[in-house]
Amino acid sequence: MEYVLETDQLGKRYGGRWAVRDCTLRLPAGRVAALVGPNGAGKSTLLHMAVGLLRPDAGAVRVLGRAPYGDTELLSDIGFVAQDTPLYRDFTAAELVTMGGKLNRRWDAALARTRLAQLGLPPDRPVGKLSGGQRAQVALALALAKRPSLLLLDEPVASLDPLARREFLQALMGSVAETGATVLLSSHILADLERTCDYVVVLSASQVRLAGPTDELATSHRQLIGPRHDGGPIGGVAAVVRASHTDRQSTLLVRTDGPITDPMWTVREPSLEDTILAYLTEGDTRASHSEWGVAA
């Protein structure tokens, strides 16, 4: 299998704090992958290292087998839409398309113009005067005009209203079908991911908690409900991801390595969202009640 993006014990430190640490993952070609995690988990840092904007402090990142930092030739193969789609706001969309042609070695201006025309965007208005959804579409069209093998998007839909979000995802999925580009997009809107992404990377507290194809995650995780469990082994369970208990009942989200046949447990298939949330909670470090000086 060919990997478009590989990281190996990748790390980035800001001062004394690790923004990304021990990050090892392999993203196969042709996937649409979601990079999920709370704010501050290191998603943007990871994407910036992949696009060569940041130099790793530990380990390695490779895109198409090469280290992106300082490799300008490789950059023509990577499309990047940064958070809040920063564009030169006084330029019109048509001017940005022309500018892209001068700055990039491979540039499909006709593709960008066709896409923007299909969306009915005005070519002659400064992009700073467009709506957030329209600006996001311009940024996507510019990124796609490079005809990249890898497309990285940092929170592309976070600030969009529901209609603009849907239109953006429609444009993205349509172009993925046309170009076969591999996509890694960070998001914390889990509801969109189940349909758009076929691969998930969960990042929490600067580390990768989970990475894999979504259909495998669905078959390899189960929710168990049963009488209070003391932590002993359960047949078919490889690991307990998250557990909550009352005095009588235990509710577990588990990773399985076989069928769970013990009739004591009610077994359910969790949604992708439930599974991701369980891994996010696992990496969560909260302040205790005592730190606030109140009773638990």
Add this chain to the structure above:
Amino acid sequence: MIEFVLDGRSKVNTYVQLVQQVKQALRVGMLTPGDQLPKVRDVARSLAINPNTVLKAYRELELEGLVEGRPGVGTFVKATLASAPMSDQAELRGDLVAWVHRARDAGLTPDDVTALVQTTIRASYPRQEEHA
């Protein structure tokens, strides 16, 4: 040409929903051999879903011998699922209406009837149940 519609509240996998919709269209005669299915790119765009999901659905339909992909052209219907002619179905429907009326008169609620029908289907079509 059919247009795919997803049930947002359904727990059924997206690709299974696409497969089911094609089969339903084949059953009622909305699709017949030779018809083209929507292009993968168009389905991905209009539903904002991953194109691999559409490919998976079309592959499954191909494996079942219902459609065939012609490289560079598209995916076309090859077989039909319309089994019994409509006239037979009218007769069956008449029988069913009479039976449902008897059930109602016997005091069964709609839920009782559904449960009874489902257990009967399960007993009569043992293998299809696994697939559904």
